[in-house]
Amino acid sequence: MAEVEYRGENYEEQHVHTVYEQIASHFSSTRYKPWPIIERFLKELPAGSVGLDIGCGNGKYLAVNPSIFLVGSDRSHNLAEIAAQHQPHSVVVADILDLPHQPHCFDFAISIAVVHHLSTPERRVQAIRSIVESLKPGGKALVYVWALEQESSRRGWSEQDTQDVMVPWVMRGSKKDHGDRHEANGGHSHSSDKTFHRYYHLYRKGELEQDVHAADGCVIDAGYEKDNWWAIAEPTQR
Missing domain, CATH: 3.40.50.150 (Vaccinia Virus protein VP39)
Incomplete structure (x- = not known):
């Protein structure tokens, strides 16, 4: 990033x-x-x-x-x-x-x-x-x-990482998954998904x-x- x-x-x-x-x-x-x-x-x-x-x-x-x-x-x-x-x-x-x-x-x-x-x-x-x-x-x-x-979370950040990050928010785009959402830090997404990025300063x-x-x-x-x-x-x- x-x-x-x-x-x-x-x-x-x-x-x-x-x-x-x-x-x-x-x-x-x-x-x-x-x-x-x-x-x-x-x-x-x-x-x-x-x-x-x-x-x-x-x-x-x-x-x-x-x-x-x-x-x-x-x-x-x-x-x-x-x-x-x-x-x-x-x-x-x-x-x-x-x-x-x-x-x-x-x-x-x-x-x-x-x-x-x-x-x-x-x-x-x-x-x-x-x-x-x-x-x-x-x-x-x-x-x-x-x-x-x-370090124990799915995001996996640790003291060695940068403190200023962009965190994805993925909204599923298919009709079947309409309304599904999750925060992600990597992983798979479909072409119809829409991803937004939010700024965070990690303390x-x-x-x-x-x-x-x-x-x-x-x-x-x-x-x-x-x-x-x-x-x-x-x-x-x-």
């Missing part, structure tokens, strides 16, 4: 946002089961808590805890439309770098598999800062990013915590789950 030569807003528009608009319904049908740590984070929040799901995708986390209220946002109009079906929660179309909410207003935030789509170090730190700045003093944010260290161990600190956040817990690094952060006390 050739190294990405130019990254930034225009690059993400082509290799992230446009792709998700095209694959939204297929992508949504593969995202339905909450991950354990995220589910626990949401269920342990006090009743009445109000928070953000930044980059909510199809909204699968919006209804995990009926005792809290979530405002979801996603850059994809099509995914936001799907997520909006999770009433009574609100969903808006918004970029993580330009959220429409007042800062310092929310009890919590989650951002799952979003920050790794930002294509420069500065933009990734800016994205995390946007998450942290949404929180009230004492509020907590849970952030997930894809890990570079995935090394400790890199997410470094970005949180650079974004004026404080890491209070961190770990690894399902080929992802995660961190729980709160605003730095000033």
